[in-house]
Amino acid sequence: MPYTKRFDGRKFDETRKIEAKVGVIEKADGSAYFAFGDTKAIAAVYGPRTLFPQHLQNPVKGRIRCNYDMMSFSVSERKRPGPGRRGQEISHVTEKALEPAVKLDNFPNCVIEVYILILQANAGTRTAGINAASLALAHAGLPMIDLVSSVSVGKIGGKLCVDLIKEEEDFKEKNGEKSATDIPVAFLPRLGKVSLLQLDGKISSKELSEALEMAQESCNKIYEVQKRTLKEAFKEWK
Amino acid sequence: MDHALYPNKNRIISAIERGKRLDERGLLKGRKIEVEDVVSKKAEGSARVRIGATEVVVGVKLDLQTPYTDSPDEGTMMVSVELTPLSSPDFEPGPPDIKAIEMARIVDRGIRESEVIDFKQLCVEKGEKVWCVFIDIYSINDDGNLLDASALAAILALRNAVIPKIEEKKVVYGELTSKKLPLRKDLPISTTVYKIGKELVLDPSIEEEKAADARLSVAITLPDNIHAMQKGGPATFTLEEIGKVVGIAFERTKEIKKDLKI
Numbered sequence: 001m002p003y004t005k006r007f008d009g010r011k012f013d014e015t016r017k018i019e020a021k022v023g024v025i026e027k028a029d030g031s032a033y034f035a036f037g038d039t040k041a042i043a044a045v046y047g048p049r050t051l052f053p054q055h056l057q058n059p060v061k062g063r064i065r066c067n068y069d070m071m072s073f074s075v076s077e078r079k080r081p082g083p084g085r086r087g088q089e090i091s092h093v094t095e096k097a098l099e100p101a102v103k104l105d106n107f108p109n110c111v112i113e114v115y116i117l118i119l120q121a122n123a124g125t126r127t128a129g130i131n132a133a134s135l136a137l138a139h140a141g142l143p144m145i146d147l148v149s150s151v152s153v154g155k156i157g158g159k160l161c162v163d164l165i166k167e168e169e170d171f172k173e174k175n176g177e178k179s180a181t182d183i184p185v186a187f188l189p190r191l192g193k194v195s196l197l198q199l200d201g202k203i204s205s206k207e208l209s210e211a212l213e214m215a216q217e218s219c220n221k222i223y224e225v226q227k228r229t230l231k232e233a234f235k236e237w238k
Numbered sequence: 239m240d241h242a243l244y245p246n247k248n249r250i251i252s253a254i255e256r257g258k259r260l261d262e263r264g265l266l267k268g269r270k271i272e273v274e275d276v277v278s279k280k281a282e283g284s285a286r287v288r289i290g291a292t293e294v295v296v297g298v299k300l301d302l303q304t305p306y307t308d309s310p311d312e313g314t315m316m317v318s319v320e321l322t323p324l325s326s327p328d329f330e331p332g333p334p335d336i337k338a339i340e341m342a343r344i345v346d347r348g349i350r351e352s353e354v355i356d357f358k359q360l361c362v363e364k365g366e367k368v369w370c371v372f373i374d375i376y377s378i379n380d381d382g383n384l385l386d387a388s389a390l391a392a393i394l395a396l397r398n399a400v401i402p403k404i405e406e407k408k409v410v411y412g413e414l415t416s417k418k419l420p421l422r423k424d425l426p427i428s429t430t431v432y433k434i435g436k437e438l439v440l441d442p443s444i445e446e447e448k449a450a451d452a453r454l455s456v457a458i459t460l461p462d463n464i465h466a467m468q469k470g471g472p473a474t475f476t477l478e479e480i481g482k483v484v485g486i487a488f489e490r491t492k493e494i495k496k497d498l499k500i
Contacts, residue, residue, distance in 0.1 A: 058240055058242060058243065059242050060240060060241065060242040061240055061242070085339050085342075085343065086343075088336055088339055089336075089339060089340055089343050091336075092336050092339075092340060093468075093469075093470075096469070096470065096471060096472050099472040100472060100473060100474050183467070188474060191474075192476065192477070193474035193475065193476055194469065194474055194475045194476070194477065194480060195469075195474045196469060197454065197467055197468070197469040197475070197480065198467060198468050198469070199464065199465075199466055199467035199468075200347050200350075200351045200465065200466050201351055201465065202351065202352075202463050202464070202465055203463070203464050204462045204463065204464070205462060205464060205481075205484050205485075205488070206462075208464055208484065209477070209480075209481055212477055212480065213477070216477070
């Protein structure tokens with residue numbers, strides 16, 4: 001079955017409604033909220049502070065330690081609280097997605113803690129989390145060479161789409177065969193470099209490169225929203 | 239790994255950027271692959287893979303379980319990776335760390351997304367009993383590129399796996415039937431390309447792997463299907479580099495399939 005109209009009526013290259021805010025957690029050094037429609041993430045940044053246990057310290061470079069988790073009630077079937085294998089992997093890839101944007105050589109022996117919590121999930125939680133975390137890092141005033149903007153692209157019933165929702169991730173052909181490819185991507189938009197790339201499903205190499213270009217375009221739009229959000233928040237400091 | 243923690247890094251990068259590798263291979267040339275079928279008679283399926291000095295052993299065990307509620311007529315699978323302390327001075331005893339978890343999930347996605355196992359045929363009694371395929375990967379020696387070795391060994395172990403006998407709804411282990419685990423013909427091959435300095439390198443030794451700043455794994459079935467990808471490491475890729483990596487992975491897949499006749 002060809003996928004001609006999206007479940008929520010969006011254009012194929014259109015993201016859901018984006019909401020972004022910084023400074024949502026007063027006690028944190030930096031914090032942000034980012035939502036793709038129903039997928040809502042908050043992120044808080046603490047640090048840089050001395051890294052313990054000491055044997056993890058790196059004398060030439062600081063490190064980002066990321067903790068991604070979903071609230072137990074953020075999904076239909078209750079998620080057991082605490083980190084599972086999925087959560088640990090997402091924390092790890094998020095760390096690697098954010099790392100190239102931050103000038104970590106300024107903070108030897110230090111850690112920058114990034115906590116991401118998903119309030120409500122409708123696919124794309126890791127990408128929303130990365131967008132929120134990137135905003136929170138900037139909001140904390142850390143030296144960065146770029147922001148990180150992230151979105152998922154995919155091939156749903158043969159059609160390339162941006163910012164998938166749950167129904168699209170679970171899309172099945174009429175014969176019951178699963179027909180969804182999900183590709184979360186993160187860009188350093190100013191540098192045009194990819195810092196996160198995962199894929200599962202089935203896609204040809206030509207379609208992959210088209211999908212990645214779509215992702216880049218979307219990330220550039222998200223980047224503009226992130227910049228606007230930050231400028232708005234720091235308006236008074238002028 | 240960082241310069242401060244790995245003093246050889248600069249030397250390796252400068253050699254690689256001059257097109258030189260420690261063992262004088264070309265940058266995109268893999269080491270010799272040796273495979274061995276059936277390393278344990280107790281396992282339903284097993285295999286050993288050596289890539290150069292890197293060695294992994296994979297065993298497949300089957301067990302009856304109740305299916306997930308959203309797929310009552312489908313079998314399930316689970317991949318685990320044990321990075322054993324006997325295989326490297328860098329691994330420590332204890333529960334799987336993030337490196338092992340990530341590896342297991344990369345191998346898992348390659349197998350799951352290529353739909354190489356026909357889970358519908360692993361249903362014994364709808365809603366009650368289905369086969370769960372456990373794929374357990376053990377590292378024996380880590381001389382770099384454990385990821386590709388693990389993914390390959392997992393596929394080979396699945397290929398010789400058979401279904402055990404059932405009597406009165408219980409599994410009778412040790413009595414293997416001649417019924418093969420239902421697999422599709424197109425076996426997925428996973429290839430990881432490492433970025434060392436500015437160069438793309440295939441099948442690194444452990445020294446080279448430690449000098450790499452990023453990697454990209456691609457699981458493929460021929461002629462032109464990409465089923466799983468995962469970027470690792472702190473550095474970035476450009477879109478052009480990603481295109482190159484995908485090209486390299488397709489070449490490598492063809493080569494492996496031809497050499498191993500799978």
